[in-house]
Amino acid sequence: MRVLHTSDWHVGRTFHGVDLLADQAGVLQAIADLVVDRSVDVVVVPGDVYDRSIPSADAVEVCNRGFEAIRAAGAVIVATSGNHDSPARLGAGASFAAAGGLHLLTRVSALDMPVLLDDEHGPVGFYGIPYLEPEITRAELGAPQARSHADILDVAMSRIRTDLGTRRAETPGLRSVLLAHAFVVGGEATGSERSISVGGVETVSASAFDGVDYVALGHLHSPQTLAENVRYSGSPLPYSFGERSHRKAVLLVDIDAAGLAGVERIDLPVVRGLSQLTGTLDELLHDEALEAVEDHYVSAILTDPLRPVDAMRALQSRFPYAVHMEWQRPEGNPELRYRDRVRGRSDLEVAQGFLSDVRSQASVGETRLLEEALRSAMAEEAVSVRSDDPLDAAEVPA
Template identity: 60%
Template sequence: MRLLHTSDWHVGRTFHGRDLLAEQESVLGGLADLVVDERVDAVVVSGDLYDRAVPSAEAVAVCGRVLRRIADAGARIVITPGNHDSAPRLGAFAAFTPAGGLHLLTSMTDLHRPVVMADRHGPVALYGIPYLEPDPARAVFGDPELKGHSGVLGEAMRRIRADLADQPEGTRSVVLAHAFVVGGEACDSERTIAVGGVPHVPGKLFDGVDYAALGHLHGPQTLAEHLRYSGSPLAYSFSEARHRKSVWLVELDQGGLAGVERRELPVPRPLATLRGELAELLDDPAHEAVVNHFLSVELTDPARPLDAMRRLQKRFPHAVHMEWRPVGRIEAPRKYSEAVRGRDDEAVSCCFVEAVRGTEATPSERALLRSALAEVAGKERE
């Protein structure tokens, strides 16, 4: 049997305010071609199908079209929710969707009930562990002694192993889980799942299954041969610029896990970062190679350039993030009380201008500030 391990689609997410639905539909819809080319039996999504608990109508429509393409390509689909999803909403029609080849494993109480598929070697049991927030999970499991993420996930795996022991001999097993496993490397686009303590869980919790398809971390990672993160299909932060976005092609034979191979995904728009003074960035032909990239820019001009983002976007239309970090700049005092101590209103105003712009207020600007302060003072006297 061949499985395609994916996770963290985050359909509906934006990138620094830019809509990504078209890019998401292009990349995710392309999974259907992989299904055909690699003879994939099932596609699994280990959490964070959507980017928010209540996705937009447009995000739901995109997701529906993508899932339809994958199903039409001949694969069954197994999904479990992540910390961005609403498990009750995602699983609202879970009792009916299996007829169409879509299995929504969203219930904590039923996480030990697998989707069972079969190949010529016999049955394969796929279990879905939804994201487990410790307090609600403790209540559902009826055990107040379970401690943190490790405790509730450990109980979930205990129940899965108990069910697996009752399955026919030779049944192979796959677990979908949305968690932060020790040894995984995080990036900037993941929302923390730390609730009431340490978010990490030990990898040994997944001992005893043939393959654990992990979700939550956005970089593809191998923690053990049977324990992997597929990562997100698109980059959602500039910290992911060096990621090779991909999915795992997992093959199971009669003895269990036979092998795992990476299949890289297309990059709709690459990410890049630039650093330097504005004039140099606008004029240097060496930067022509990143004109159509999503761009993060760090400006090093001694004084903050006027209208910098608009000017950048004339040359780099997909510049989405900018910071001004002048070389050798002396940071302003951290505390407001230190910044204003012993200064009159005019001095405080000029100090603010210098802190924001990096240059002192000009004589004409000082005159405007004095005029404005005098007008305010006159209104206060009235």
């Protein structure tokens, strides 16, 4: 049996406010094309199918079209819910969907009830562990003592091993694939994942999954191998500039009569590149070497001495997918203490410096307004001091 491991679609996610639905539709079609090209039997999605618990109508439409394309390409789909998904909403109509080849494993109470699919060697059991929030699921799993992710996962895996042992006693050739959404020790986060920590402990050990032929993990967004049979496929698209150096991929998993036969990484097409650029606004707008990244999502760090006016609009005239910009003053040592920076400077110079730091250098008219404001403040302070002086107060007639 040939299994394609993909995860963390996050359909409906935005990237610095930019809608990614078109990009997501494109990459889901690329996955469907791989199903045809590589004769894939099953596509597994271990969690975070959607980016929100209540996805938009457009996100649902894109996701459904992706499911339909993969199913039309010839693969059965097995998916679980992640920490971004609503298990009840994702799993709505699961029994009906299963009849069409889409198996949505979102119920905690059914995590030890596998989807059984046959190949020429017999059945393969696909178990799905939806994201398990200890505070919410420990009662349902009958484990009131469970407090951490490791505790609750141990209970879930105990149930799965018991069921797997029973089934293997009846069907000795049964092989197993497990879908799980968790942060496994040794995995490396990219910065675009939502924390799932509980009391500061969010990780679980890879050994918690012992006894299963292949473990398809979801949650971390870069492809990673924690053991030969325990892997993250990562997300199909980058969701932060911290992922700009990652090549997104899926994992092609072959299951033979003995279990795991091999895993092949297949890089996904780059829908749109990510670039982080640094320089003055003029340099970024006119540097010919940047022609290759003009259609990338761009994060720009501007180093102009003064904050440029309407800089994002100017950047987008060359980089239409510029989505993030920050200004860093090139001069000065930001680590200097404030009192050292203002020592020997007049009140007017301090005020002008503040205005320059947060916006741009004060104009002549603005400087005049600052002078008037400071004179007014000093005059009011002088009046206040005199009224508080007991000698002055004694001279006031009763």
